Amino acid sequence: MGKPDAPPAPDYRGAAEATAAGNRTSQYTPYGSMVYEPNGTDPQGNPMWKATTSLAPAQQQLLDAQNRTSLDLAGLQGQGVNSVRGLFGNLPSASQLPAQAINPGQTAQEAIMARMMPQLNQQRDRLENQLANQGIQIGSDAYKQAQDQFGRQVNDATSQAALQGIDVTNQARQQGMNEQGFYSQMPINLLNAIRTGSQVSNPTFGQTAQGANYLGASQMQGQSDMDKYNSQVGGYNSMMGGLMNLGGLYLMGSDASIKQDMRRVGAHERGFGIYEFRYKPEYRATWGDGTYIGVLAHEVEEVLPSAIHRHPDGYSMVDYGAL
DSSP states (O other): OOOOOOOOOOOHHHHHHHHHHHHOOOEEETTEEEEEEEEEEOTTSOEEEEEEEEEOHHHHHHHHHHHHHHHHHHHHHHHHHHHHHHHHTTOOOGGGSOOOSSOTTOOHHHHHHHHHHHHHHHHHHHHHHHHHHTTOOTTSHHHHHHHHHHHHHHHHHHHHHHHHHHHHHHHHHHHHHHHHHHHHHHHHHHHHHHHOOOOOOOOOOOOOOOOOOHHHHHHHHHHHHHHHHHHHHHHHHHHHHHOEEETTEEEEEOOGGGEEEEEEEEEOTTSOEEEEEEEOGGGHHHHOSSOEEEOOHHHHHHHOGGGEEEOTTSOEEEETTTO
8 A cells, every 4th residue: 555645735715714704793783783895805806894883863863963063162162272272371470479468578477576576575574674673683693594584485486476477478379379270270171161072872882703713623624634644654654664574575464353443544446445453462563563554355365366475373464565
């Protein structure tokens, strides 16, 4: 027998086109439809398709009405854009913050101290009278200690006035910045309000049902054919390796009585069958332990008796050289 022929390559292109065709499933919903249609061919001659989405009548009316409204709002948007553009040319600055609620040129700390100084002066006068009534002389240690203590009270009051002045200034500036931000955001907010609105509910399509995976099936079939071919080649090679060269004859044990697991896999051009088989355990030492492809002696003998030879043990062998 001859070496098996390799299987033909699968039709990958045809399988891929069949898979793509199986995936082009038109869909219809209450909101609209999506329909696939042929759309000519590309420069290489491959077929092209288009998917057309159509709205249901009510949705189409809503879309038309929205388009008309959008055109009307476009003019207002233009006005809003101009307002925003003008805003960029006149951004708020510190010079536009509101004036502080104190006398011009006077800080918040100075304003607080101006209110506290009369009271501090009165306390200083009372302290001077009290020291004089107690007979404490000016310049004495007791006098200096009393004045130092009063000086610390004045310093604490001044520091507190400074902190309060900072808070008042910051609050006034924050209020002014909030007012500027409000008037700055107004044109932008109006523009955004004009641009928003109800949108058309476009039809939502579910995931397209996947067609049969012809490409994967073709690849698997091709792999199966190749595996089968490799198995046949392996059997052929095993058979060739198991032939016994005796006086120019290429003999192989071919009697059905010494074989097992026989399965017909083809036919010789002379009409007898070709089989896949294994030798029975007691004959494997002579003919090999493996899966082989070969013929049956009694079938060959009917067509080509000259190819039949007898083993000393009495079973038939076939000269594959004669085949």
